Amino acid sequence: MPVTSPSTRQPGRAPHERSTRQKRALAAVLDGSDAFRSAQDLFTELRARGENVGLTTVYNQLRALSDAGAIDALRGEDGEVRYRRCDTDHHHHHLVCRVCGRTVEVEGPEVEEWAATVAFAHGFVDVAHTVEVLGTCDGCAKRLRSGTVGR
Amino acid sequence: MPVTSPSTRQPGRAPHERSTRQKRALAAVLDGSDAFRSAQDLFTELRARGENVGLTTVYNQLRALSDAGAIDALRGEDGEVRYRRCDTDHHHHHLVCRVCGRTVEVEGPEVEEWAATVAFAHGFVDVAHTVEVLGTCDGCAKRLRSGTVGR
DNA sequence: ATTCTTGCAAACCCTTTGCAAGCTA
DNA sequence: TAGCTTGCAAAGGGTTTGCAAGAAT
Numbered sequence: 001m002p003v004t005s006p007s008t009r010q011p012g013r014a015p016h017e018r019s020t021r022q023k024r025a026l027a028a029v030l031d032g033s034d035a036f037r038s039a040q041d042l043f044t045e046l047r048a049r050g051e052n053v054g055l056t057t058v059y060n061q062l063r064a065l066s067d068a069g070a071i072d073a074l075r076g077e078d079g080e081v082r083y084r085r086c087d088t089d090h091h092h093h094h095l096v097c098r099v100c101g102r103t104v105e106v107e108g109p110e111v112e113e114w115a116a117t118v119a120f121a122h123g124f125v126d127v128a129h130t131v132e133v134l135g136t137c138d139g140c141a142k143r144l145r146s147g148t149v150g151r
Numbered sequence: 152m153p154v155t156s157p158s159t160r161q162p163g164r165a166p167h168e169r170s171t172r173q174k175r176a177l178a179a180v181l182d183g184s185d186a187f188r189s190a191q192d193l194f195t196e197l198r199a200r201g202e203n204v205g206l207t208t209v210y211n212q213l214r215a216l217s218d219a220g221a222i223d224a225l226r227g228e229d230g231e232v233r234y235r236r237c238d239t240d241h242h243h244h245h246l247v248c249r250v251c252g253r254t255v256e257v258e259g260p261e262v263e264e265w266a267a268t269v270a271f272a273h274g275f276v277d278v279a280h281t282v283e284v285l286g287t288c289d290g291c292a293k294r295l296r297s298g299t300v301g302r
Numbered sequence: 303a304t305t306c307t308t309g310c311a312a313a314c315c316c317t318t319t320g321c322a323a324g325c326t327a
Numbered sequence: 328t329a330g331c332t333t334g335c336a337a338a339g340g341g342t343t344t345g346c347a348a349g350a351a352t
Contacts (some may be wrong), residue, residue: 014190016305016306016352018305018350018352019305019351020306020307020351021350022307022308022309025252045345053306053308054309056309056311056338057309059305059341060308060343061343073228075228078341079226079232079316079340081230081342085166089333095269095273106269108265108269109260110261110262111259111265111282114259114261114262117162117324117343118246118257118259118284119221119284120245123289124286124287125289126286126287126292126293127286129285130281130285131282132280133269133279133280134281135276135279135332136275136276136277137273137279138275140307141276141277147172167326167327167331168331169326169332170326171325171326171331171333172325173333175330189316190316191315197321204333205335207317207318207332207333207334207336208332208334211332211334213319213320214317223342228318230315232316232317232318
């Protein structure tokens with residue numbers, strides 16, 4: 001007598017992912033900005049938009065998305081992790097404005113090479129590297145100069 | 152009539168710093184290792200050495216030392232800040248072993264230049280950058296290969 | 303009906319702060 | 328003695344987890 005469970009189900013099968021209002025809402029917010037946003041920040045915006053999504057869910061989703069490689073995660077100086085939808089697929093780094101959070105994706109072949117060379121020279125293998133460039137973007141710099149103090 | 156406070160005391164005068172058993176103990180631990188260590192880690196080692204130093208004091212000191220530029224502070228992927236006595240004075244980056252924490256200070260003129268160029272190209276000013284190279288050092292790689300599993 | 307998803311409540315963990323007692327100079 | 332330093336206790340802040348109710352398939 002055959003088992004009742006469908007034969008399509010395999011042992012290591014990835015679980016079926018479901019579409020929910022919360023996931024869609026979070027995705028919309030992520031799509032609507034190209035700056036790195038913290039979980040708390042995203043949560044606040046969701047509430048502002050009238051979307052009722054729990055903070056826990058925001059964390060749950062962000063982790064899932066990050067694990068799946070759908071978003072970039074970056075830990076800031078203050079220890080908060082910030083997330084951002086990643087457009088490009090290839091390896092790249094970020095140029096981030098410390099004032100408005102605006103980010104530009106940049107490439108740096110010479111940096112990749114340098115990292116590999118340096119690591120090799122010291123006998124390190126399985127190398128990864130993090131490179132972030134932080135600065136003040138032109139717009140913010142102008143604003144700051146003109147006396148319109150940021151804070 | 153002159154004020155009673157000594158005339159040697161100036162308004163913005165830096166406070167007198169005192170030498171204590173705790174400070175010396177922490178300094179000793181920091182000197183005894185050239186890897187980045189977390190506050191908790193340092194605290195544990197102090198206890199292991201039989202030195203009674205409070206966790207709060209470790210944090211207090213590390214912050215003071217860091218503010219004074221006497222030690223380097225680096226926030227890891229896990230959000231913990233790690234500290235390390237910094238030998239060299241000039242700007243440099245770190246090559247860190249993800250297994251044993253061993254670090255090598257490396258320079259990268261090309262990276263500095265790249266960062267400056269990229270930032271300039273996008274109109275960013277007042278630029279800073281963080282570059283960390285993470286890998287597995289030769290010793291650890293060998294140990295892992297030989298089946299002596301790390302965990 | 304099944305099982306993934308949600309989100310409240312509470313736990314975690316690192317770090318900071320309040321403050322009274324302790325110690326250095 | 329003066330006031331920097333210590334460190335217990337407790338608060339803070341971001342993030343994770345337990346788990347029962349809810350929703351998608």
